[in-house]
Amino acid sequence: MAPSTLSLLIFSTLIFLQKAHSNKTTCHNPCSRNKLEVRFPFGFDNNRCSYPGFNLSCNDLQNQMILNLPNTGNFTVLNINYRSQTVTIKDPQNCLPQKFMNSSFDLSESPFIPERHDRFFTFLNCSSNSTTDVSELRHIKCLSNENFTVVAMLTIMYESSAYRRVPSCTELQTRVAVPFLWNRRSDSVTRIKWNVPYCLSCEEDGGTCGFKGDTGMAIECRDRRGNGPLPRSAKYGIILGAGIPGLLCIVGIGSYLFGRLKEYIGGNQPTTEFSTSIPPGPSVLITGLDAPTIESYPKTQLGDSGRLPKPNDNTCPICLSEYQPKDTLRTIPDCSHYFHANCVDEWLKMNATCPLCRNSPDGSSVMTPSSPLSTSSSSTSTSLP
Structure with a gap:
């Protein structure tokens, strides 16, 4: 067998074993056209792949994953970062500021928390062209129209002497809690995080979290690099990587020794040969x-x-x-x-x-x-x- 063919065979076997092992830790995704990776603690149908509060559903028409937050509603899942334990979500109504003003963005009944502590904003109703020169104001498109513009400003800045009076604006609501930085987010997208279950160290070591056993809420880290037993796929890889070349080496040495033995036996047979010896020059x-x-x-x-x-x-x-x-x-x-x-x-x-x-x-x-x-x-x- 040629070395290149042998290497290809070993590589294909390792990929197959790795995929077989990965399938044990990746949950079934009913959104077949959505390429978002779904695994513990997220899952579908409240099975043993998902942690309580992390159950997802699928919007078949738009092929979107939906996360339900009690007291807040459904949100579209745009991204899940398992290494930072954050999930990026989008408001289907495309107007998170409306939820903030109505105090309906409530995460208390869910396992999630805002990515950062709340910042308090004051919301103002201004004429459409009166706020263009005030850089500290945040324009909220989803609450504005052609006749007026809704803006927001950090309450601590608004209450200072320099910004107490903004021309042609009236207060709508003060000290509204906003759990993210608006200069990095749109009016419809935000990011929340979770602390429980805690899998950061496991993810950093290349492992995957999951429930320990078939019952209970205890979790474990599988396939962590450097600690604990090697995963089965790694063991198979070591066996194939070391065993097959070793076997080929033994076969090669045996063939070489057999050939030398055959030459030795043949050399002891009576032969008659004629040779012309030419003396070498200096x-x-x-x-x-x-x-x-x-x-x-x-x-x-x-x-x-x-x-x-x-x-x-x-x-x-x-x-x-x-x-x-x-x-x-x-x-x-x-x-x-x-x-x-x-x-x-x-x-x-x-x-x-x-x-x-x-x-x-x-x-x-x-x-x-x-x-x-x-x-x-x-x-x-x-x-x-």
Whole structure:
């Protein structure tokens, strides 16, 4: 089996196991065309996948997920962030300020709380063109029309001397609690969060929260990285990743040993062969340099500034370490390549060439003819057992 085919097989198996494991922690989503991920604590039909107060429903016509907040009404779910434990919701009537003014945005009977503490606003009814120059006013489009404009201002600012009197405006309502920052939200979208069940640490460790067992309200963290037992899919991956290559290695070693054994047995059989032996010519053996020759090569010591002879070459090609102040460098004549003195000295003791360009300095290499191991004339021989 080719290595690429084996790798593809292992990868596909791991993906399959991971999907099979993920399906155990992901709730069924009846909104088939809505791609929003729904898992604990959210769910449908009050099953064991959802925590009390986190039950969702589906608007089949618009394919929207709906979250019901007691005393407040239904809201469209736009996003769920499990790592920050926040959910972004939208008012179907597109007018959250109306709920704030009527004190109907009440989360007390739900497991959710505002993302931040309430801020108090004063709502004003102004003429349509009297508020364009007041930057601190928040225009509320859903409560305005062509004849008048409804605006809101932080109560603490409105009650100050500078903003007490806004031209052509009358007070509608003061000290209205608003649980989010309007400069980051529209008139219809807000974000709320939950503290119970608490799954932040589990999510940060890559795990998934869920009920512990089939009964009770206790929760547990599954598949957390670093702590606890490995998930089953990870165990399968380790077994496949280590077992299959190990098995192939054993098979390869066995094949190699079998081939060598076969050659050994075949080599002991009586054979007759004719060969013509040609004596090898003299070869040249290049040895290293002697100590006086090496010491004759110039040395350079870097100063405290670390300025290098060639600023673009600041790394020793032998040890691959950067040159530092006070380092001693040695330069090879002719090619002018330089290295750490200790590094190149050891090299030149065994080699008479530059480690970088492989050129031999003029007159520095020791070349001696080596004698052949055996010399024979052309002959015909017979191999006997």
